[in-house]
Amino acid sequence: MKRTKIFKLFKSDAPVDHMLIKGWVRTRRDSKTFSFIELNDGSCLKNIQVIAESLLDNYEEIRNLTTGSAVAVTGALIESQGKGQKWEVRADKVAIISFASESYPLQKKRHSDEFLRTIAHLRPRTNKYGAAFRIRSEVSYAIHQFFREKGFRYLHTPILTGSDCEGAGEMFRVTALDIDDPPKKEGKTDHSQDFFGKVANLTVSGQLSAEMFALALGDVYTFGPTFRAENSNTRRHAAEFWMVEPEMAFCDLEGNMDLGEEIVKHLTRFVMEECGEDMELFAKFVDKALMPRLENIASSEYVRVPYREAVDILVKSGKKFEYPVGFGKDLQTEHERHLTEDHFKKPVIVYDYPKSIKPFYMRVNDDHETVAAMDVLVPGVGEIIGGSQREERLDVLQARMGEFGMPQENYWWYLDTRRFGTVPHSGFGLGFERLLMLMTGVRNIRDVIPFPRTPGNIEF
RNA sequence: UGGGAAGUGGCUUAAUUGGAAAAGCAAGUGGCUGUUAACCACAAGAUUGCAGGUUCGAGCCCUGCCUUCCCAGCCA
Known part of the structure; x- marks a missing residue:
């Protein structure tokens, strides 16, 4: 049977x-x-x-x-x-x-999240973590469904990369050399003898690859693991996390913001409608205000404010911030929280950031001071999406790379797309775990990823 | 990486001014019962994170280290 x-x-x-x-x-x-x-x-x-x-x-x-x-x-x-x-x-x-032996550590009572992290191999057997990981699975499915219905192609970007800069954060080095006794050349490790014949890293973003494919297939997205070797010790950061990265040809910043708003709303509505029983657990035991907040995120129109106006709002708020506010200074967590949690009380999209604080690939605006960047900020979690319109003009892009001191010969393939039929295009990165935190009310990123990797922690 | 807090039976916590290390739950044994994270009884379970110091006496005070959590930076 x-x-x-x-x-x-x-x-x-x-x-x-x-x-x-x-x-x-x-x-x-x-x-x-x-x-x-x-x-x-x-x-x-x-x-x-x-x-x-x-x-x-x-x-x-x-x-x-x-x-x-x-x-x-x-x-x-x-x-x-x-x-x-x-x-x-x-x-x-x-x-x-x-039989399970008597030493089975899960009791019929509540355990602390901290304790359950020490038995991450068993925690999916609890109600809360079982629910969290069923929701994670369902939302993954919904992401593919969302893009498929819009005519996006699913792209598998490489995890191993030869780029030493993908525009985001510190990278994990990958090598096949004997790290206790590597071959040397002029006192330094000789990577010409390494597996790829040059330095290799784990990807911090599939964006550059996705751009290549957007300029061929039109609308594409990636959904996969991403790695950052940053010593971040917060409840919102992990060294390995999953990211959704759509990239659209013939799309400007406004279209980019439209998609970002649409996907967050769509997935929020989806999880409320399709994960009812599991979501009830979170609404009841994890975050009592969860459902009203999700309803707000799913149905309200997101505020869109240029960075300059956001700075004005912060200055006029009269609130004392630990970090100063002013043009050219990036928005700090406390500033983002004020905008989305206190001032607007709903998701906020801040756009047109000063170019001095953003990476080389973002499109320079006509004012020559700002770039066509946008961040989606949500109450409780903060930055959930970061994206931009990409610089499609070869000369401007080369100039920007020069400002950042980047060797252009390493990016010949990236620059090629600006030589052969370049078009305006845009995309963003959506942090999958941060999305799950938003949807479940779970406070710590370690509790929405099966086996979290954080500084000093790679058990399991 | 910087700032803060905390580490006490398997788990969650208590311990007043520096003066006998407690309780609930789990696990064990026995009993009761269409039960609902059942209930009742009994017994067991501790090198108070590690190393040192102060003191007649340290879970508590001091120093160093380790680990965890929170906040911040970096970002998604």
């Missing part, structure tokens, strides 16, 4: 005479002539209650079932006599697949 997943049982509108379920024991309660087993198979949040009667030939063994043990139950789905659940399973047979 083929096993039925437990989520299907809860959708049933009639009893089922004979079926097979498999899962892990969450708790067990004994009664005089039978035992209640709460069984979970990960297919949904809820456990199914299994009634194992003392007539079963292995009943003594069943009474010894510990939390975490795996069983296969054949029996009937019947209406429950007890309160609290509509359906339960009356077992004809409880086959024990394996």
Whole structure:
């Protein structure tokens, strides 16, 4: 007999005479002539209650079932006599697949997030983390669906890169050399003898590759892992995280902002409608204000303010900030929070930043002072999207690279696209984990990624 | 990387002024019960993160180190 997943049982509108379920024991309660087993198979949040009667030939063994043990139950789905659940399973047979030893660390009580991080291999067996990672899976699917319906092509950009600068952050070096005794040339490590014949790194962004493909396929997006070797110790940063990066040909900054707003709204609406049961857990136990905030994010029109106006708002707020506000100074977390949480109380898109604080590839505006950059800021999480219109003019791009001291010969392929049919194009990066934090109310990025990588931590 | 806070049985926490290391939960044993994170009883479980110092006496005070969390920078 083929096993039925437990989520299907809860959708049933009639009893089922004979079926097979498999899962892990969450708790067990004994009664005089039978035992209640709460069984979970990960297919949904809820456990199914299994009634194992003392007539079963292995009943003594069943009474010894510990939390975490795996069983296969054949029996009937019947209406429950007890309160609290509509359906339960009356077992004809409880086959024990394996016992969990007494040292199983998950108890039937709440654990701290900090403790559960130390057992990241087991935490998806808890209600909260099971829900978080089902939601993560569903939202991933929704991202692909969103882009597919818009005619975007899914692009797989390389994870290993020969670029030493992709415009974002410190990189992890990748080498096949013996790092204890590398070949040397003039006192330095000789990377001409390395696997690729030159220095290689893990990617910090698929953007440059995505630009190449946008200028061929039109609208593309990437969705994959990204690596930053920055010693960031905050609840919003991880050394390995997933990023969604759309890139659109024939698209200016306004179109870019339109897409950013649309995708955040669409995915927020999606998660409210399609992840109901799992989302309820977060609304109930993690963040009581979650649902009203998500409704606000899904339905309100996002404020769009040029950087200059944002600075004015901050100056006129009269609020004392730790960091000074002024043109040419980047917006600090406290400034972003004031804009999105206090002043506007909804998502804010800040655009046209001073060119001095932004990377080489962003398009220089006609004022020669600002670039066509935009950040989407949301309450609670802060910056969730960072993007720009790209500099499509060869001479301006070369000048900018010169200002940054970048060797142009390494980027010959990037510059080629500006030689052969260059067009205005735009794109952005959406932090997938930050999106999940926004949607679930989870405060720490380590709790929405299966095995978090942060400075000093690569267990599992 | 800078600033702050914290490390006490498996987990969550308590310990008053520096004076006998407690409780709940889990796990164990026994009992009761169509139960709902059941309930009752019993027993067990601690080198108070590590190393040093002050003191008659340190979980508590001091120094160093390790780890975790929070805030900030870098960013998504």
